[in-house]
Amino acid sequence: MTRDARRRLVSTLFVTACGLAVLLALVPLGLVLFFVVSQGVQALNIGFFTRMPRPVGETGGGMLNALVGTLMLTGLAATMAIPIGVISGVYMSEYKGTRLATATRFAADTLNGVPSIVIGIFAYAVAVLPFRQFSAMAGGLALGVMMIPIIARTTEELLLLVPGALREGALALGATRARAVFTVILPAALPGIITGVVLALARIAGETAPLLFTAFNNRFLSTDLRQPIASMTVQIFTYAISPYEDWHRQAWAGALVLVSFVLMCSLVARVVTARVQRLRG
Amino acid sequence: MRSEVVFRIAIGACAVLLIALVAAIGLELARESSLSIRTFGLRFWLTRTWDPVAGEFGALPFIWGTLYSSALALLISTPIALGIAVFISELCPAWLRTPLVFLTELLAAIPSIVYGLWAIFVLVPAVRQLEVSTPSALRALPLFSGPPLGVGMLAAALVLAVMVIPFTSAVAREVLKTVPIVQREAAYALGATRFEAIRSAIFFARTGIVGAIMLGFGRALGETMAVTMVIGNNPQISASLFAPQYTMAAVIANEFTEATDELYLNALVEIGLVLFVITLIVNAGSRVLIWAMSRSAAPVARRPATAPTAA
Numbered sequence: 001m002t003r004d005a006r007r008r009l010v011s012t013l014f015v016t017a018c019g020l021a022v023l024l025a026l027v028p029l030g031l032v033l034f035f036v037v038s039q040g041v042q043a044l045n046i047g048f049f050t051r052m053p054r055p056v057g058e059t060g061g062g063m064l065n066a067l068v069g070t071l072m073l074t075g076l077a078a079t080m081a082i083p084i085g086v087i088s089g090v091y092m093s094e095y096k097g098t099r100l101a102t103a104t105r106f107a108a109d110t111l112n113g114v115p116s117i118v119i120g121i122f123a124y125a126v127a128v129l130p131f132r133q134f135s136a137m138a139g140g141l142a143l144g145v146m147m148i149p150i151i152a153r154t155t156e157e158l159l160l161l162v163p164g165a166l167r168e169g170a171l172a173l174g175a176t177r178a179r180a181v182f183t184v185i186l187p188a189a190l191p192g193i194i195t196g197v198v199l200a201l202a203r204i205a206g207e208t209a210p211l212l213f214t215a216f217n218n219r220f221l222s223t224d225l226r227q228p229i230a231s232m233t234v235q236i237f238t239y240a241i242s243p244y245e246d247w248h249r250q251a252w253a254g255a256l257v258l259v260s261f262v263l264m265c266s267l268v269a270r271v272v273t274a275r276v277q278r279l280r281g
Numbered sequence: 282m283r284s285e286v287v288f289r290i291a292i293g294a295c296a297v298l299l300i301a302l303v304a305a306i307g308l309e310l311a312r313e314s315s316l317s318i319r320t321f322g323l324r325f326w327l328t329r330t331w332d333p334v335a336g337e338f339g340a341l342p343f344i345w346g347t348l349y350s351s352a353l354a355l356l357i358s359t360p361i362a363l364g365i366a367v368f369i370s371e372l373c374p375a376w377l378r379t380p381l382v383f384l385t386e387l388l389a390a391i392p393s394i395v396y397g398l399w400a401i402f403v404l405v406p407a408v409r410q411l412e413v414s415t416p417s418a419l420r421a422l423p424l425f426s427g428p429p430l431g432v433g434m435l436a437a438a439l440v441l442a443v444m445v446i447p448f449t450s451a452v453a454r455e456v457l458k459t460v461p462i463v464q465r466e467a468a469y470a471l472g473a474t475r476f477e478a479i480r481s482a483i484f485f486a487r488t489g490i491v492g493a494i495m496l497g498f499g500r501a502l503g504e505t506m507a508v509t510m511v512i513g514n515n516p517q518i519s520a521s522l523f524a525p526q527y528t529m530a531a532v533i534a535n536e537f538t539e540a541t542d543e544l545y546l547n548a549l550v551e552i553g554l555v556l557f558v559i560t561l562i563v564n565a566g567s568r569v570l571i572w573a574m575s576r577s578a579a580p581v582a583r584r585p586a587t588a589p590t591a592a
Contacts, residue, residue, distance in 0.1 A: 011476035018372055021364025022381065025450075028443045029388050032399045039402075087295035095289070104296040106568075107303045113496075113564035114306065114557060115503020117530045121553040124537075125309040145306075148299060178288040206392025209505040209530070213537045233394045240398045240510065248402070255395045262390050270383060 033259070040256025043249035048257075053219060053235075059246045063254055065221045069136070069230040072223065073215060074205050076140025081147035082197060088148075089155025090181055096160070105156070108149035119145050120210035128214060136222070136229040139215025143204045150203065154196030158189040191276050195269045202265035206258055208233035232258055310554040317547035325551065331516040333536070338548040340555075342516040346526040347556075350434060350508065351501035353522075354441035359494055362446045363483075366453035366493075371479050389447035397510035400440045405431040405511055408439070412523050427524045430513065435522040437512035441501050449497035456489030456571060457482060459578040489574030495567035499560050505530040529556045 001009075047062045054061030088108070092101045123142035128134055162185050170180035186193075208231075216228035217238060232254050239251035311318075317325065321338060328339030369381050409431030419425050427433075460482045468478035483490065513525020514535060529552045540546040 007474050007477070011474035014476040014479070015372055018364040018368040021361045022368050024361055025365055025388065025443075025446050026384060029384060029391075031403065032391060032396065035399055035403055036395060084295050084298060087292050088299045091292045091296040094292070100293060100296055104299055107300040109568060110561060110564060111299070111303050111306075113499050113503075113560055114303075115505065115530060115560055117503065117505045117533050118310070118553050118557045118560075119306070121313070121533065121537075121550055122306045122309050125313045125550075126305075129313075145302060148302070152299060176284045176288070178284060181288075202390065206394065208392070208394045209534055212534055216538070233392065236394050236398060237506065237510075240394075240401055251398055255398050258392055259395055262392065263387070266383070266387060266390055 036252065036255050036259050039249075039252035040259075043253035044256055048250070048253050052221060053250075056244065061250075063230075063232065063235055063250065065218060066230040066232045066235040066254070067257075068221060068223065069215070069218070070205055070232045072136055072225075072229060073139050073143055073211070073231055074201055076136065076225075077143035077147050077204055078197070078201060080140065080144035081151055081200070085148045085151025085200075086155050086186075086193065089152045090159065090186070092152065092156040093159035094177070094181065104152070108152045111145070111149040112153070115209075116142075116146060116207055117209040117212075120212060120214055123210060123214045131226075133226065134214065134216035134228040136215055136225045136227065139211045139229065139231070140225075142210035142214045143207060146207065146210065147200050147204050150200040151193075151197060154200070155189070155193050158192035158196065159185060161192070162188045191272055195272045198265050199269050202262045206233060206262060208237055212237075307554075307557065310550055310557055314547050314551035314554050316544055317551045320544065321548075325548070326555075329516075329518060331532075333540070333545050336542075336544060338544070340529070340548070340552055342518050343527055343529040343532050343552060344555075345518045346434075346512065346516075347502055347528040347530070349520075349526070350437045350441055350512065350528060351498055353434065353438035354445055354501045355494065355498055357438065357442035358445045358449060358497060361442075362449035362493075362497065363453055363490065365446070365450040366457060367479060367483070369450075370454050370457040371482070372475075385447045385450055388443070389451070393444070393504065393506040396440055396444060397507040400436060400507055400511045404439060405436050408433075408436045411435075423520050425523055426521045427519070429523060430525060432511050432513040433521075433523050433525045434512065434519075437508045437526075437528075438522075440507045440511060441504055444504060444507065445497040445501050448500050449493050452493035452496050452571065453490055456486045456493055456574055459489070459575050460485050461578060485578075486574060488577070489571050492567040492570030492574065495563055495570065499563040499567065502563065503530055503556060503560050505534050509534045529553075 047060060049062060049067060050064060051060070051062035052064050088104055092104050092108075095101045120142050123138050123145065127138035127141050166184055166188055167180055170184040171177075175184070211231050211234050215231055215234070217234045218228045218230045222229050236251045236254040236258070239247040239254070242248075317338065325338060325340055326344065327341060328337075329341040330337045330339045331342060332338075365381075365385060369378055369385075373381060409429055412425075412429030412431065412435075415425055415429075464485050465478045465482055468481045473481070508528055509531040512528060512531060514527050514531060515525040516527045516532070517524065519526060533549050533553055533556075537546075537549055540549055
């Protein structure tokens with residue numbers, strides 16, 4: 001074989017290998033989705049959303065307590081993380097280049113890389129130990145801490161995309177910095193920021209590790225912030241490692257609900273992003 | 282002017298809060314593990330007996346399990362992730378790019394607990410089948426010794442690899458994007474094949490690509506649920522892929538609520554503290570590499586700014 005033919009062959013092999021890598025990564029994705037859907041659909045019914053868990057040995061029942069719990073926990077996390085995240089995002093973009101902005105960006109990226117289980121320990125130390133009580137509050141705190149850096153970084157990136165002319169126009173009309181930010185710049189980036197928040201919510205709703213010893217779990221329906229609370233993820237975990245056939249079915253159903261939620265969030269985010277990009281031209 | 286200052290301080294407070302949060306995490310972990318640090322000192326990390334009932338805490342098996350599983354996961358995921366990054370950024374037709382990016386992002390969006398559930402009921406039986414059918418000549422090697430349980434290092438590494446791929450490939454894609462297009466054009470102009478041109482781009486981006494791999498490593502180190510569910514949770518140090526082992530994150534997840542006495546709880550928090558420090562170092566390192574790469578990628582654009590403006 002000539003040298004050129006060999007080079008061409010190597011090149012073709014390389015391109016094929018890259019294509020194969022993509023297919024190889026899509027195999028587990030396809031398998032996970034296939035099993036979640038096929039196993040989940042069998043176990044999913046209206047009762048799953050409206051009924052409470054049954055005692056061991058009895059079949060049927062649902063995850064009402066866990067659904068309510070997950071909604072409450074993500075809600076708590078969002079109320080804590082959205083203001084802090086958005087405002088620190090505003091700081092990073094408005095005062096970019098300053099030492100505090102750089103430090104904040106570094107802290108956000110660092111926090112984003114901290115394992116969720118470690119954040120769970122932190123929430124345990126500040127919100128469970130002092131009260132000697134697992135609580136929805138502590139779980140919300142753990143999830144909120146995870147959410148802050150995601151929202152902060154998304155907000156920063158989107159604000160930097162807002163055309164400079166908008167800001168200059170507002171300032172030229174005599175608006176103060178605060179006014180320019182809140183009435184012109186933030187609204188211009190709002191669709192993107194909402195997308196970021198939705199994606200952050202999707203990620204938070206699927207977290208298990210930080211809830212294990214903060215929100216703990218609860219067999220009963222609870223809306224008390226000072227009491228332990230159930231969540232979809234911890235419930236799936238408990239059911240998955242249990243020896244009961246019926247609990248395994250429930251776990252798959254829970255996984256299907258969780259994955260559908262995540263998928264829906266990503267699709268919404270995709271559509272909004274595409275529309276925003278088209279508007280920008 | 283006054284309102285400007287007030288505004289800056291008000292929103293700056295939020296930024297400071299974010300920084301304080303990271304510091305608070307480190308401090309709280311250090312405070313809640315002080316008893317264990319004082320009692321055991323370095324011995325904690327050098328001994329391998331984990332016996333909470335006897336009050337003996339040696340965390341070496343967990344360090345081993347975390348490093349081993351993460352390294353194996355990287356071994357599997359790195360070539361695949363880089364292949365995906367190259368395919369999406371260099372090879373694939375434009376219409377295919379958006380769907381592929383979406384699918385790889387979806388891989389990252391699936392919750393850890395769902396991967397764990399799938400791994401318990403689908404992957405572990407498959408791995409057990411594989412282990413049973415391993416020829417006995419191979420089973421004699423330390424790498425494949427032990428009973429075929431299904432749960433163990435191999436299953437954990439496979440799940441981890443799947444979960445790490447999207448992170449590494451996303452960052453590697455971004456890094457490849459910063460390689461100047463002239464780099465490739467020059468290679469093609471010299472008669473390079475596609476592979477040779479891409480190789481030169483990869484070589485140009487090597488710092489950033491190492492950064493991308495490190496970022497994946499950081500993810501793998503801290504991954505909890507899926508690993509906890511399939512690694513077998515047995516604190517032993519073994520090179521065998523088939524042996525059930527344990528990781529730092531998994532022992533925290535499993536034993537935290539069972540830790541009744543203070544020393545036990547402190548020991549678990551100390552494992553969390555070290556996990557925190559390790560991931561901090563790995564992530565900071567990867568970020569420095571990626572940053573250095575994106576800086577070196579734009580030397581032409583930077584030159585006017587650094588050159589003296591007046592002679």
